[in-house]
Amino acid sequence: MRIKTVILAAGQGTRMRSSQAKVMHPLVGHPMLYYVIKAAQQATGTKPTVVVGQDAQSIQQAFFEQASFVIQEPQLGTAHAVQQAESILQNQADLILVTYGDMPLLSVETLEHIIEIQKSNTGPMTMLTLIADDPRGFGRVVRDPSGQVKAIIEEAQATHQELTIRELNASVYCFNASWLWQSLHKIPISPKGEYYLTDLAAIAVSEGVAVQSYILENSEEGIGINTRLHLAEAAAILRRRINNQWMLSGVTMIDPLTTYIDPETKIGQDSVIWPNTHLMGRTEIGADCTIGPNSIIQDSRVGDCCTIISSILEEATVEADVQIGPFAHLRQGTHLASGVHVGNFGEVKNSYLGPGTKLGHFSYIGDAQIGADVNIGAGTITCNFDGEKKNPTEIESHAFIGSDTMLIAPVKIGEGARTGAGSVVTRNIPPYTLAVGIPARAIRKLIKRD
Numbered sequence: 001m002r003i004k005t006v007i008l009a010a011g012q013g014t015r016m017r018s019s020q021a022k023v024m025h026p027l028v029g030h031p032m033l034y035y036v037i038k039a040a041q042q043a044t045g046t047k048p049t050v051v052v053g054q055d056a057q058s059i060q061q062a063f064f065e066q067a068s069f070v071i072q073e074p075q076l077g078t079a080h081a082v083q084q085a086e087s088i089l090q091n092q093a094d095l096i097l098v099t100y101g102d103m104p105l106l107s108v109e110t111l112e113h114i115i116e117i118q119k120s121n122t123g124p125m126t127m128l129t130l131i132a133d134d135p136r137g138f139g140r141v142v143r144d145p146s147g148q149v150k151a152i153i154e155e156a157q158a159t160h161q162e163l164t165i166r167e168l169n170a171s172v173y174c175f176n177a178s179w180l181w182q183s184l185h186k187i188p189i190s191p192k193g194e195y196y197l198t199d200l201a202a203i204a205v206s207e208g209v210a211v212q213s214y215i216l217e218n219s220e221e222g223i224g225i226n227t228r229l230h231l232a233e234a235a236a237i238l239r240r241r242i243n244n245q246w247m248l249s250g251v252t253m254i255d256p257l258t259t260y261i262d263p264e265t266k267i268g269q270d271s272v273i274w275p276n277t278h279l280m281g282r283t284e285i286g287a288d289c290t291i292g293p294n295s296i297i298q299d300s301r302v303g304d305c306c307t308i309i310s311s312i313l314e315e316a317t318v319e320a321d322v323q324i325g326p327f328a329h330l331r332q333g334t335h336l337a338s339g340v341h342v343g344n345f346g347e348v349k350n351s352y353l354g355p356g357t358k359l360g361h362f363s364y365i366g367d368a369q370i371g372a373d374v375n376i377g378a379g380t381i382t383c384n385f386d387g388e389k390k391n392p393t394e395i396e397s398h399a400f401i402g403s404d405t406m407l408i409a410p411v412k413i414g415e416g417a418r419t420g421a422g423s424v425v426t427r428n429i430p431p432y433t434l435a436v437g438i439p440a441r442a443i444r445k446l447i448k449r450d
Helices: 032-044 056-063 078-083 108-119 177-186 199-206 228-248
Strands: 003-009 049-052 068-071 095-100 125-131 140-143 149-153 167-176 211-215 278-280 296-298 312-314 347-349 364-366 368-370 381-383 393-395 406-408 411-413 433-436 441-445
Touching (some): 032 056, 032 095, 032 228, 049 056, 078 177, 108 167, 108 211, 149 199, 149 211, 406 411
Parallel strands (some): 003 095, 381 406
Antiparallel strands (some): 140 149, 140 167
């Protein structure tokens, strides 16, 4: 059976008090619309069609690979919004799933459930409802004495008695496609001058066909985001879901409430995440790692058995058995081989540090290639920028860089070479040579040790 999704995302979002489209507000690492599109794709196996209005261009640019788009202009209500998709979806599907771009907590399982109900439904539509004390602006579901859905009443049009109803319309539907396209044209205009999708329930009842419903087991899924308070509430729920998933998979979190993990991050078993740690983007953490507290790791890969304390990693690669921090900063293009140690307040950018290399505290390494088992003393700086371009530094294996050494790039330090503390190196140092001074000069050859 062919199934297509229409996602309504054209609303003004005035209660967000923002010039940005509501569905583009960030939620745990992604715009909230990301979660709606992803769930729809997984539930139906097809690209959804997103109805956009405000800030249409930015939405289309952000999701042009994941969805198709139609523009609602002018915006004359939810039924009018769905109608904009008729020209591209008519005869393309047997069922149409309709959901909203500001409902990012809906699970794939819930969407699949209402699709399955509609597949066996002899009537034209299945709707999602929830039971809640806080109506959050949702319409009320009115049932007849036998329990069948009779109508959906918008909150603004509900009577005092109807406002006491606790069963709410979650505004998610699965329709028989041919019935939907025909019935949209039967919807009367409301007193506000809009066409409401909720009127389809009454139209179905008037035609003598049943409206099926599915009551959400977890009412949290039905939260729609209209304000920044709702946004924060949804973020807390998403973080809890993500953290619970990882803890059930074998990851220890000392304080889940202060641990922030993006949905695309991966973590190996028996790793321990300390409080106030942020694992962002496509970060991958290996097994048996200790991360945090107070660490931020974005789009980085960390191998097994690493310890990262109170440090920042951005687009970095870290192999196994590496120790970092506290207060280290690994910037884009950093690659630490196995067994590397980066001390407190060490900074590395666009550089490779070979196996077993030690980087002392208060040091900066940029645009450098460093071999194995190099000792880089505290306060060492690669002076890689000459005001016009970045220049490389090369330090071969087993070299020893004395504390407070300035390496004026481009420069090469040979295998087993040493610099004295406070040296300013402006020329290449041959292998197994000691250089000292300002500027550094070679003073003697060193004995090569096996």
